[in-house]
Structures are given as structure tokens and as C-alpha cells.
Amino acid sequence: MDRIIAALGPLSPVAGREERRTLAERMALHKVPGLSVAIIDGGRVVEAAGFGLADVSTGAPVRPETLFQACSMSK
Numbered sequence: 702m703d704r705i706i707a708a709l710g711p712l713s714p715v716a717g718r719e720e721r722r723t724l725a726e727r728m729a730l731h732k733v734p735g736l737s738v739a740i741i742d743g744g745r746v747v748e749a750a751g752f753g754l755a756d757v758s759t760g761a762p763v764r765p766e767t768l769f770q771a772c773s774m775s776k
Contacts, residue, residue: 705738735762737763751764
């Protein structure tokens with residue numbers, strides 16, 4: 702989970718442009734107010750975390766148990 706938070710891979714794999722961004726930087730870049738990440742091993746959730754806001758109007762944070770509408774998961 703620490704690797705996910707600290708440094709995601711480059712935005713585009715162009716030679717000489719190895720831009721790594723933190724999860725917070727990437728969320729800001731794409732205007733994502735909140736998200737949830739789960740690490741699954743052997744079909745079981747071994748770690749889960751929420752980042753950002755679940756509701757921007759109230760300032761409620763995303764928690765691991767926050768429900769999101771899942772759409773187009775195969776992309």
C-alpha cells in the first residue's frame with residue numbers, strides 16, 4: 702500500500718520522461734475527489750484504504766468501507 706501512495710508509474714511511458722507522481726498528485730491532476738484501494742491476495746482482501754473525500758459538500762472522508770458505484774471496471 703505504501704508503494705501505491707508514494708509513487709505511481711509514469712503518466713505515459715515516453716523515454717526520458719519518467720514522471721512519478723504520488724497518489725494525491727494523480728488524484729488532483731485528474732480531479733478525483735476520493736477513491737478506495739484494496740489489495741487482494743488469494744481472493745481475500747489483505748489491506749484496504751480510503752483516500753480523499755467521499756462527499757465534497759460535507760467533507761466526509763473516504764474510508765475502506767465506503768461504497769462506490771462500480772462502472773466500467775475492465776478498463
